[in-house]
Structure formats: C-alpha cells, structure tokens
Amino acid sequence: LALLALTLAGRIHDALDRAAGRELAEQLNGATARVNAYVDENTQVLRSLAVLPQVVAMDGAAQTPMLRAVAGVRTDLSLLHVTDTGARDIARSDGKPMGEFPDRAWFTDVVKGKEVAFQTMISRATGKPSLAISTRVVEGNEIVGVIQATMGLAKVAAAVNTVRVGKEGYAWLVDDQDKVMAHPDAGKVSEQAAAGDHPLVARARAGDSTVVR
Numbered sequence: 001l002a003l004l005a006l007t008l009a010g011r012i013h014d015a016l017d018r019a020a021g022r023e024l025a026e027q028l029n030g031a032t033a034r035v036n037a038y039v040d041e042n043t044q045v046l047r048s049l050a051v052l053p054q055v056v057a058m059d060g061a062a063q064t065p066m067l068r069a070v071a072g073v074r075t076d077l078s079l080l081h082v083t084d085t086g087a088r089d090i091a092r093s094d095g096k097p098m099g100e101f102p103d104r105a106w107f108t109d110v111v112k113g114k115e116v117a118f119q120t121m122i123s124r125a126t127g128k129p130s131l132a133i134s135t136r137v138v139e140g141n142e143i144v145g146v147i148q149a150t151m152g153l154a155k156v157a158a159a160v161n162t163v164r165v166g167k168e169g170y171a172w173l174v175d176d177q178d179k180v181m182a183h184p185d186a187g188k189v190s191e192q193a194a195a196g197d198h199p200l201v202a203r204a205r206a207g208d209s210t211v212v213r
Contacts, residue, residue, distance in 0.1 A: 031159050031160055031162055031163050038159070039118075045070070046147060046148075047135055056137060067093035071094070078130065079092065079150040081093065081147070082148075083147075083148070085111060085144065089101075106119040106132040107146055119131070128152065130151060131153060131156070131175075132151070134146050134147065135147060156173065157182040160173045172188075174201060
C-alpha cells in the first residue's frame, strides 16, 4: 500500500553509523507493520461485510442499520456505504443523502476487476484526508455492487510519527500513487501532494529500505 521515507535534516546517509542505521531500519519496519496491520484490519472488516446476505441482495433498507452499527464500533471509519454498479449509493452509515462516485478510483478499480482497491483522497463526507478501501459485492459470478469504507488517517499518522532520529529526523508516508498520506507538515497531506518526483521516494521505490537525506 505505501512506503516510508525518512528526512534527516543536515545529515547524509554515510554519516550514520551501523548501529544508528539498524535502529532506523527497525523503526521504519515497526511503523510500516503498524500501518499495514491497521489497514489490513479494516480491509478484513470490509471483506466480511461484502458477503453478508443483505449486502449481496443489494437491499439498501436492510443494509443501513448494519452499516451504522459497524461504523458505531469502528469509530475510525467515517463512512461505510454500498453502491450499485452505476456508482450510486444504495445505503450509507452516516445518514447523509445518497451520492454518486463514478470518478473515484476506489469505485472504478473494483468494477474493472480489482478485488480490493485503495485511494488516498479528501473525503466528500468529512472534507478531511482519508483512505478509501473498497471491495466488490458478488452474487454468483457477477459483480452487483461495491462496498467502501472511508478511513481517517489519524492512526496512520500516529504510527509514522513514532519514527524519530535525533531532534530533527522524521518520517513521512506516501501511498502507491505517491500521494502524501502522513507528514509532519499537515498541509502536504491536505493538498494531496504528489511526491513521485522526490528523490527519496524514487530511491525507496528502487529498493532502498532506509532512505535519508
């Protein structure tokens, strides 16, 4: 889903001794594991919902109380909803008017064949940076709808922010499309800044597991 890059002000990679390098790698690996576990947990919740009878039946009236109940327990999910294959809501957990989402990658990727899709986005429901997780609703061999969860990024940011080196080192996170998901400068997340051209991201994509500047 995402990768970590560390910005280390005023230092270069060669200045790190082996012990510091190992510590940094452990911190990065630990933060990555926490982020992945958090996303995987919510993905499994969504997969479980997708096979429930009232979801497969595309019965909006029956889905709504179930979605609200799950959202009430999973407070990190600001929205759970089900759309038909035309990207139109049939049920939502937040009580807001039904929407249409033909332009969202979480919808288009699933109807084109992805089993699970992710999209870093500004939520239309909350106006906040979020991660969308979606999966298909299948009856027989036919996709009949898409179920999607909008996940806040607070826990993701908290995991990333645990990575510190000295007084000025910090970590930041980008998704698989190189959009910034977590950064000490919250504006970069709100802007949905693309970081694909950043040299740290390029090095990490090339396989460097401990990237510093």
